[in-house]
Amino acid sequence: MEKNQTAHSNSHHGFPWSHVIGFILSLVLTVAALWIALSLNLSATSTMVLIIILAIFQVFVQLLMFMHLREQEGAFQITAISFGFFVAIAVVAGSIWIMEYGLY
Amino acid sequence: MDQLMHFLTHKFFVTGEPMIYGADVAIAVATIGILFVLTYFKKWKWLWREWLTTVDHKKIGIMYIIAAILMLFRGGIDGLLMRSQLSFPGLKLLDAQHYNEIFTTHGTIMILFMAMPFIIGMINVAMPLQIGARDVAFPYLNAISFWLFFWAAMLLNLSFVIGGSPDAGWTSYTPLAENGLDPGLGENFYLLSLQITGIGTLASGVNFAVTILKMRAPGMKLMHMPMFTWSTLITSVIIVFAFPVLTVALAMLTIDRIFGAHFFTSTAGGDPMMWANLFWVWGHPEVYIVILPAFGIFSEVMSTFSGKRLFGYSMMVWSMVLISALSFIVWVHHFFTMGAGPAVNSFFGVSTMLIAIPTGVKLFNWLFTLRHSKIRFTVAHMWALAFIPNFVIGGLTGVMLAVAPADYQYHNSYFLIAHFHYVLIAGTVFGMFAGLHYWWPKMFGHILDEKLGKIAFWLWMVGFNVCFFPMYFVGLQGMTRRMYTYPANAGWTSLNFIETIGAFLMGIGFIVMVWMIIYSARHGERDVTGDPWDGRTMEWMTSSPAPEYNFATLPDMSGIDRFWYMKQEKGAVEKWRKQKIEEIHMPDNSGRPFIMCVLFFIAGFGLCFEWIWLAIVGLAGILLFMVLRSLFDPDEGHHIPVDVIERTEREAGRL
Numbered sequence: 001m002e003k004n005q006t007a008h009s010n011s012h013h014g015f016p017w018s019h020v021i022g023f024i025l026s027l028v029l030t031v032a033a034l035w036i037a038l039s040l041n042l043s044a045t046s047t048m049v050l051i052i053i054l055a056i057f058q059v060f061v062q063l064l065m066f067m068h069l070r071e072q073e074g075a076f077q078i079t080a081i082s083f084g085f086f087v088a089i090a091v092v093a094g095s096i097w098i099m100e101y102g103l104y
Numbered sequence: 105m106d107q108l109m110h111f112l113t114h115k116f117f118v119t120g121e122p123m124i125y126g127a128d129v130a131i132a133v134a135t136i137g138i139l140f141v142l143t144y145f146k147k148w149k150w151l152w153r154e155w156l157t158t159v160d161h162k163k164i165g166i167m168y169i170i171a172a173i174l175m176l177f178r179g180g181i182d183g184l185l186m187r188s189q190l191s192f193p194g195l196k197l198l199d200a201q202h203y204n205e206i207f208t209t210h211g212t213i214m215i216l217f218m219a220m221p222f223i224i225g226m227i228n229v230a231m232p233l234q235i236g237a238r239d240v241a242f243p244y245l246n247a248i249s250f251w252l253f254f255w256a257a258m259l260l261n262l263s264f265v266i267g268g269s270p271d272a273g274w275t276s277y278t279p280l281a282e283n284g285l286d287p288g289l290g291e292n293f294y295l296l297s298l299q300i301t302g303i304g305t306l307a308s309g310v311n312f313a314v315t316i317l318k319m320r321a322p323g324m325k326l327m328h329m330p331m332f333t334w335s336t337l338i339t340s341v342i343i344v345f346a347f348p349v350l351t352v353a354l355a356m357l358t359i360d361r362i363f364g365a366h367f368f369t370s371t372a373g374g375d376p377m378m379w380a381n382l383f384w385v386w387g388h389p390e391v392y393i394v395i396l397p398a399f400g401i402f403s404e405v406m407s408t409f410s411g412k413r414l415f416g417y418s419m420m421v422w423s424m425v426l427i428s429a430l431s432f433i434v435w436v437h438h439f440f441t442m443g444a445g446p447a448v449n450s451f452f453g454v455s456t457m458l459i460a461i462p463t464g465v466k467l468f469n470w471l472f473t474l475r476h477s478k479i480r481f482t483v484a485h486m487w488a489l490a491f492i493p494n495f496v497i498g499g500l501t502g503v504m505l506a507v508a509p510a511d512y513q514y515h516n517s518y519f520l521i522a523h524f525h526y527v528l529i530a531g532t533v534f535g536m537f538a539g540l541h542y543w544w545p546k547m548f549g550h551i552l553d554e555k556l557g558k559i560a561f562w563l564w565m566v567g568f569n570v571c572f573f574p575m576y577f578v579g580l581q582g583m584t585r586r587m588y589t590y591p592a593n594a595g596w597t598s599l600n601f602i603e604t605i606g607a608f609l610m611g612i613g614f615i616v617m618v619w620m621i622i623y624s625a626r627h628g629e630r631d632v633t634g635d636p637w638d639g640r641t642m643e644w645m646t647s648s649p650a651p652e653y654n655f656a657t658l659p660d661m662s663g664i665d666r667f668w669y670m671k672q673e674k675g676a677v678e679k680w681r682k683q684k685i686e687e688i689h690m691p692d693n694s695g696r697p698f699i700m701c702v703l704f705f706i707a708g709f710g711l712c713f714e715w716i717w718l719a720i721v722g723l724a725g726i727l728l729f730m731v732l733r734s735l736f737d738p739d740e741g742h743h744i745p746v747d748v749i750e751r752t753e754r755e756a757g758r759l
Contacts, residue, residue, distance in 0.1 A: 076317060080341075083429070087345045090432050091385050098381060098436055098448050 022065025029058045115289070115713075118265050121202065128265055157693040159243035161228045162650060164250045166547055168225025169540070171254055175218040177614070178261065182210035184611055187571070191604035193592040203588035204271040205290065209260070211274025212294060216301055217257045219394045219528070222536045224249075224308050227336050227397060230543050231312065233643035233650060234330045236321025236658050241314040243691040244739065245307050251701030252304030256297040259708050263293035267712060270294035273586065275387070276357070278368035278379040283361050289712055295358045296708035302350050309343030312336050321642065323662035327421070330641040330665075331407075331414055335400025338424045339393050342431060346389035353382035362714055377442060384435035392431040394528065396424060398535025399466060402488045405538050406470055408637050409485035410477035413665055416469040423462030430459045440511045449508040456506035463499060467492065482637070483557035484541035490565055491534045498526025501576065516586075519579030525572045537564075537617075545636045549649045550628035556620035560613045567609025574599040632757065640668035645680075647756035653690060653744055656753050657683035681758060688744045696737075700729040 033054045037047055063069045069081070118124050142148050155163060185206055189198045198206065232240055240246050263269045267289035272281035281291050316337045320329070329337075356367040357379065366372035368379045407414040414420065436444060436452035470492065479485070501523040505514055514520055544552045578599040583590065590596055629636075635644040645667050646655050659680035663669065670676040707722025753759045 083341070084345065086429065087432050091349065094433065094435075095378075095381055095385070098444050099375065099377060 018065050022061055025061045025065070026058060029054050029061065116266060118268055123202075124265060131265065152695070153693070156698050157247075157695045159239070159247050159691050159693055159697075160652060161232050161240050161243065161246060162547065164246055165225045165228030165230075168221045168228060168250060168253070169547075171257065172218050172222035172225055172536075175213050175221070175257060179210050179213040179218050180611060180614060182206045182213070184607055186210065187604040187607040189588060190590070190600050192601065193590050193594070193597055195589060198588065200588045201271065204273075204586075205264075205269035207586055208270045208273050208276075208290075208294070209264070212260065212270070212298070213257075214528075215274065215390070215394070216298060217253070217260065219532050219536075220301070220305060221253055221257075223339075223394060223397045223532070224253075224305070226401065226536065226539045226543070227308075227312060227339075229547055230539070230643055231333050231336050232315060232319075233546065233646065233654060234333045234641050235316060235319065235324060236642050236655055236661060237315055237319040238654055238688065239691060240311050241318060242311050244694060244697060244733075245311055247694070247697035248700065249304040249308045249311065251697050252307075252704060253301045255701045255705035256299075256301035256304070256708070259300065259705055259712070260293055260297035262709075263290060263297075263712075267293060275380070275383055277383075278357065278360075278376040279370070281357065281361075281379075282369055282376075284369065292358070292361060292712040292714075295354050295361070296711050299351065299354045299358070300704050300708055302347055302354070305343060306347040306351070309340040309347065311340075313340040313344065316340070321658050321661040323660040324666075325662065327418065328662060328664055328666070330400075331403035331417070331420060332397070332400035332641075334421055335396045335403075335424060338428045339396045342389045342393050342396075342428050345432070346386050346393065349382055350386035350390075353379065353386065356382075358711070362711060377439075380439050380442060381435075384438040385432075387438065388435040389431045391527075392427055395531045395535075396427070398491075398532045398539075399424070401535045401539040401542070402470065402491055403473075404641065405484050405488040405542050406473050407665075408542075408639055409480040409482055409488075410474050411480075411638070412473055412477045413640075413668075414469070415472035415475075416465075417664060419465055420469055423465045426462045427459060430455060430462075434459065437506055437508075437511070440508045441515045446508075453506050453508045457503055460499065460503050467496065482541070483552070483554055483561055484538045484637075486558070486561050487534045487538035487541065490561070491530055491538070494526060494530030494534070494568070497573075498523055498528075498530055502527060514579065516584050517579035518575040518583045518585060521585050522572050522575035522579060525575070529568060529572070537561075542637070543643070544624075545631040545648045546634075546643055547649060548625070550624060550630050551636055553620050553624045553628055556616060556623060560616040560620060563609050563613030563616060567606045567611075567613055569606070571603050571606025571610060574602050578603075634756070634758075638671075640665040642667055645677075647753075647758060651749075651752050651756070653688040653749065656685050656749050656758075657681070659683070685746050685749050685753075687746055688749065689741055690744060691741045692739065694739075696729055696733065700726060703729070 033051045036042070036050050036054075040047070042050070063081075069077070071077075113119055117128075142151060155167065158164065185198060186203065189195055189203060228240070228246070232238070270276070270290040270293055272286055272291060272294075276291065276294055279285055281294075316329070316333060356365075359365045360367050360369065360374075366374040368374045368376050370376055403414050403420065434452055434456045436448060437456045440449050440453070474489075479489075501519070505511055505520065505523055541552050541557060544550075578596050581594075581596060581599075583594070583596050583600075590600075631648040634647040636648070637644070642661060643650075645659075657680065659666075659670070670680065703722045703725035705722075707719045707726065710716070710718025710720075710722055750759060
């Protein structure tokens, strides 16, 4: 924490497999969402439910594969992740509240 | 041939107004002039090696600030044109369309291409020095952020003479900003330039947060950091969480306009209100992104020039943390009148008012810092002191606006214009001016002329209040924003005329400031100590301007205002300077960030004109540079040997 690095080093420790796997998983999940919406003639509600499930998987892929969640850096990380959840919930739930129920 | 001419005169170049032709000539003359000067004085190589390819945070900060001052000029000219048009009823200086374009670019430029780069420039200059870092965590990324902003600003400014300016307001509300009601290229320029600069800002947010968390001097705990660094950390966190929303919203509207989707068009299942919602989900936190760093600067300046430790340090920190959390749950107050129900409006009205509490705490802390102190009236401190009463006027009228039922009266009137200019100018702009005077010696090694600075200060202070205070009243009398002219019998003439006088006083103040900068470069007092203000924080420990490596050696920096207490302790400073100098590792310069961002510009320009092939060329180039960076760029940096450091320190009189 208090180490003063002179400059950042770009050296990787081995091939970044988790990044590649995460990238492929993200692409698969995104294409799957598109496919559900465009090709399957489901009702709007079930389309939404399926897409939201895929989106939640996507969040975990991002957190685990790219966001260093497994490295356990302690208080900073817990604070940052909880703030992230706070903002996500405020924005998503807030928007639904404003746009749907607020009108009545 | 005829087709080409038709394309050039009807779509590519903006034609038809003498003001546009004047701008064409001015741009051509300025470009030729710059090319001539660079060639004549053989400065091309110098420009490329010292500035365009630099990864040094101090130089990047200076470039940010220069660009921001240029944009302040452009946005200011827009403001003066608007005020001139409104000085008397029924004037024909600007037509309605031109007025729409000017208020749109005024708002967009002032927020995204003036305030943001000014702040990021200040952070770049001061924050790494305040925590004793050699550079930011990712210097290469920092250069990319700057050039993204720079080329995005060029893209938006180009729209004035090529393609057409955006004209749907800086909020670009749908359905007004959709193709159906706003055909043409102007809105595309808005969307693409904001997208490009937004990516750069997001990267800066990550960069600064990592720098602060990972690269502090030995012993410096989070609760020992200078307040400006704290405000940078909080701002970076807000940037990281808010800017992705802007990215998504802009991308959706771009897809709507260019590829025919219907995210925001109700005729095909979209929802135009969703744009307003997403825009302000980003837009309200953005307000705190531009104000919190200014708060940080005021804290530094007031504590330095009153010679006292900042009152209520930990309360200042916690109030900023609270503001950052609240900033994400207040955005509906920007569209109370859009038809949400009473529960929604009440919730967001109350959460908005809550923000006044931590902000008020901070104001009292500043007042208590000044209490019983020996105040030095330097220009930097005068800007900070003037901030308090002016910002309070803006803040209290903001609480008035937060009352949803009353907001139906104030909404979209000049009352609102007065409110946000009072908070944004008295907060952000005064803050940046205070920071400019305060850190100028650290950037350039000389002090800005105090006498000219005071003249500019008073011109601004009088002009600012004369310009914006009457707007509260003209707003209550029913004058709405964005109107390009008004009838003589409306009763608004005298107040509007007074406002215009104030605007021009600020314009004169700006000219005096530019003259002050030029004059001080030649005659300004040189700063040989590195500590011209008897400072308290770490940036004043190194020489002015700071060497490439920032600090030759790093002392233990535990405790608030450690440098100040070192100066009181006999021999502490000497002991630190006599520490053993070791080799320092620094990052290498690179031309790639510059070239990569030119490719961003090309891709953006292609998308604006819907030339998909050009966009693909630009994007493919960007991808190529990313691949080069990840696979073939060892980026090992270089080492500055001990004898070079010793020579530099000796020349600065520090050994």
